[in-house]
Amino acid sequence: MPRMKKTMIEEVPKKKTSRGKKEIITVTGMRDILPQDQKYWQAVYNSTKKIANDYGYGLIDTPILEYAELYVKSTGKQTDLVEKEMYSFTDQGGDFLAARPEGTPGVVRAYIQHGMVNLPQPVKMFYHGPMFRHEKPQTGRYRQLHQAGFEAIGEDGPTLDAQLILMGYNIMNDLGVDVVVQVNSIGCVNCREEYKKALVKYYKQHSKVLCENCLLRMNKNPMRLLDCKELGCQPIKEEAPQILDYLDDDCKKHFMKVLEYLDELNLPYNLNPRIVRGLDYYNRTVFEYWSADDIEGKSALGGGGRFDGLVELMGGRENTPACGFSLGVDRVVAKLREKETIVPDDYQPDIFFAQLGESAKKQAIVLYESLRKKFKMSQAFYKDSLKAQLESANRFKVKYCLILGQKEVNEDTIMLRDMNGGVQEIIGLGKLEAELIKRLEKYTSEDGVEIIDTDETRAALVSKKRPHTQERDTEENNLDDIGDLSSGFTAIEDEVEAGTPDDY
Ligand SMILES: [Zn+2]
Ligand SMILES: [Zn+2]
Secondary structure (H helix, E strand, O other): OOOHHHHHHOOOOEEOOOOOOOOOOOOOOOOOOOHHHHHHHHHHHHHHHHHHHHHEEEOOOOOOOEHHHHHHHHHOOOOHHHHHHHHHHHEOOOOOEEEEEOHHHHHHHHHHHOOOOOOOOOOEEEEEEEEEEOOOOOOOOEEEEEEEEEEEOOOOOOHHHHHHHHHHHHHHHOOOOOEEEEEEOOOOOOHHHHHHHHHHHHHHHHHOOOOOOHHHHHHHHHHHHHHHHHHHHHHHHOOOOOHHHHHHHHHHHHHHHHHHHHHHOOOOEEEEOOOOOOOOOEEEEEEEEEEEEOOOOOOEEEEEEEEEOOOHOOOOOOOOOEEEEEEHHHHHHHHHOOOOOOOOOOOOOOOOEOOOOOHHHHHHHHHHHOOOOOOOEEEEEOOHHHHHHHHHHHHHHHOEEEEEEHHHHOOOOEEEEEOOOOOOEEEEEOOOOHHHHHHHHHOOOOOOOOOOOHHHHHHHHHHHHHHHHHHHHHHHHOOOOHOOOOOOHHHHHHHHHHHOOOOO
């Protein structure tokens, strides 16, 4: 591949804006993940991290750029990933590099490079981050895609396979995505040789009706015949010999054990002889996670399998077994959105702090420093208008709003408004933190899990709390609604706004 030339830099496609100017936009197939969408991504990563901790997997970050040879050698020269989709280039120093198309080769390289073979085995690692594939642009497919993956290197027992299958299943389950695991065994090199012969022999009888790709696959990579999605090839595929009938005793025994453990766990799986995975290094157990509503597996949410030969192939110790899987985070996120799954938002504040008047503002910015360490806070101190600040509070859908005005500063108090009940009251500053802790507790269910604050749960909470609120209303009947703020505030606000341009 040629080096980047100056002319290439100038030939960036630009979008015409409404003002007639040309702006630079994202590269085809790549996208921004905006702040408002991050909660979905964080939900997947949090769930991944939780499972990693539960099963003892340590986080590893490998570089995005590696020598292209790493993927040619491990993923396989004739796979689509390497042959057609790999982003590779020669850098300024003349090295032939690739932006990683998948995570496993880098992890295996790190295992070998850092002598992890000397650690207690298996070495269990997980990763997440962007991968790069120059795929045909189509909806739901990205050229910068995100994966989260788990690899366990140095153990061949079937318990490991079953546990990895379970871990991916657990992640999906935690996220509320119904999946059915598709499991198969593609045996070892020995059983596969026999099978490939049988497969090619069978396909040769039908070569007249096969698609072009399948004709190529027959010679180059017969296992991938079972990957074909062309309509015309489906009937042939249906009747093709099945690998399970060609497994030798050891491979059969290993696979039966994996299934036994899955049965024991009551994990919903489907024995699917068509699952072969497209990469060269897989052997024995292979599996995919299909959404329960994706019956044909058109868009698997993740998958993996054993790769017992890869460490040795990459120059590591002979006979180092390994197993792993990865999840397509983009697809999982799409599924969460499609199902309108409610995910917790790490950045969702509980309390908004508003202020009115210069001396209140000064006290507020100081007070905020201690509150933000204990509570999920938000503010807009740069705004002077109380109305504008309260509109921000509404947008954040906070549970409580603190309002500090001149009167409160003088009296060492603060106004606390319950945004769900509409009740507001004056609280002494000395009692503020204890009050906030007490009040936020009503949003925590009995088992300590935070109730996610959505419009529905909010409505439920409000209706549940109403008798209590009414009681307090009559008890302290001096409370006003924020709509007609205590007259003191309105007066100060009018005063402040008279001399200050509203920044809202
Ligand atoms: Zn075998
Ligand atoms: Zn085909």
